[in-house]
Amino acid sequence: MSFYGYARVSTTDQDLSLQEAALRAAGCTVIRAEKKSGSRRDGRTELAILLEFLRPGDTLVVTRIDRLARSMKDLQDIVYDLKERGVALRATEQPVDTATAAGKAFLDMLGVFAEFETNLRRERQLEGIQAAKARGVYTGRKPAIDAEEVRRLYAEEKLGPAAIAKQMKIGRASVYRLLGNANVA
Template structure:
């Protein structure tokens, strides 16, 4: 793919490249970033996009300042999901940093690039809302089927009665009762108080 002429920016052009496995090469991305005029290039070699810790990306983000443009070869080199890309774009927007994806022709310094930013944000919000809606529907369906939601109780009803008797009648401390039933003192306290 032929990448257009050098990019223009009010700040620095900072490149970022990533490949997922050690066997892959960064050459294609690095060449494209150099042709675009990047003065500094950060990279992650053999780091999956699904990883939350990417040392090269972390260094690039720390290096960027207002007016700079982060240049990447393709969008999938930057974000592991639409949600992650949208979060990065929001961070860039808040910090006054632009993003340029060479292969897709996205440049947030342009009107079209700004539109892409808003589309990504809207898609990520839509995705979050769908997940929330599906989760709530699943919980409601489970309740209707009589499922008890939440963590299982650590003490059976019989053990709760025994703990109450031990604490209230026999004067056993919460800590001693907890040791007897193999739970924390807080669990005994909640059971006895409830």
């Protein structure tokens, strides 16, 4: 029976050292760590490698459940997969024991709160964007294509959409979209 640790932070400027130290103190000989969002499992290669590596009798250790998943569906999928394979799950900072009804209920509550926190953060972000737009501060991403230059090349230089696309190194569909399909021969 071996203990394997998983540490995760959301952004590259955050530090993993506290989680890694706690996982080592919990007896983990192997620790996989990554700096990725926990709201989705896609792109979390270290987690995928670790989940594939675990064998019956092993224990997956995290510091907190929200380090493993911030989505109830992902958390439940991971816990179900671990249980089916005979792998235990343990959190160093939370009393999680998936072998008991109380432990499973506590795990589900932690998952709900992790997802709730993610949703609240997303709502606050959208509210901030709306407020910035109302003040005229947030205008979105700058256009990647100079629409005036496309129109000028078409009107003054008499270039066709394919030639404009080639010259400006953009897609022909973008040229059509900017010129309006009805006006382009």
